[in-house]
Amino acid sequence: MKYRKMGKLDFKVSALGFGLMRLPTRGNFMLGRVKTKETIEMIRSAIDQGVNYFDTAYVYHLGGSEKVLGQALQDGYREKVHIADKLFLTLVRKPEDFDKQLAKQLERLQTDCIDFYLFHGLNRKKFEQVKEMKLLDKMVEAREKGLIKYIGFSFHDTLAVFKEIIDAFDWDMCQIIYNYMDTGMQATTDGLKYAHEKGLATVIMGPLKGGLLADPPEEATEVMKQAKVQRTPVDWALQFLWNLPEVSTIISGMETQEIIDENCSYADKSGVNTLSKDDLVILNQLAEVYKKKILVPCNTCQYCMPCSYGVNIPDNFALLNYFSHEKEGFRRWRVRRRYRKMLASKTDDLDLEKPNGNATFCTECMECIEKCPMEIMIPEELEKVHAILKEKKEISEYY
């Protein structure tokens, strides 16, 4: 494993971090119960391979993520890692709720202190809440009490808001969405550099754009074949990030042991400025290919879920993006079939507890809109999903 500097902090963390948002579960992958034994084995295997940065949050797997991490870190593993955990601001209605939530998290994690404590998903509105409730004072107080060590935030908004937040406090770290396709979105490359210059550790989420960069369309595969050094699609995406001096670590949501082993092997050969000019040309070409193919910039973060009317919003968008990646013919037919079979189209098949509905269940209630960090006009895009995947309309009619 390679280790990288955490901004102005005087220690290093593993180049590969473990994101505990998508763990193996029974049933619905975000809401189902975490498979404890399997997950503990995976977490410990990652630690044994040198991973020492673990990212969780109050809401991941409805608290199951923090709990299983706490269990995995028994038997001497806690001392080997840094835990990053996040405050879920929606449940903070008065300043005292901060203390309650943090206490619950420490209990679930079975630890006395969380290494990195973040405001979860800051945007302009949530930062207003932080200021109004004086939650930065609560953070400092928690640090003085030894309940947390370092203060940070994860981020979903524009570059201007990002800079405003950075300038408002002496942060230790920030967590942003960044990958070779999304260099101009949200915090952007400028924001990454800005945070780095200010001494913040920069933790990258969404390195594979919700899995899209791991499953390339044919044109992208052709581009990769032209490279002098052959890499898998995931290796390309991760090396792009590790090549940058501004990146402290990358959080990867690793759902299987195989993925952990592969990603650890990629991290082993990573380093700042290790990519050649030829490699960078390939990455630029890949970004261009993908940009042409992505119809809805959904990163499957699930922040819009659950939809009260049963729509599985990210799955609808994922299918549309996959459809656009595929060639005409059998492969596209197969995606349309998945839309018909995988998502419910009749009320009888709809599960409101674990939303599984197709786009037609959208009532345009607009509840999901402001939850989406990618600012997707969800109801509008859902209409297009159905038109293209069910009514067989041409993509060119809508995009």
Ligand code: SF4
């Ligand atoms: S706008 Fe549509 S998808 Fe969004 S929450 Fe309402 S019904 Fe669900």
Ligand code: SF4
């Ligand atoms: S639609 Fe937006 S909020 Fe929902 S999963 Fe996609 S990016 Fe996340």
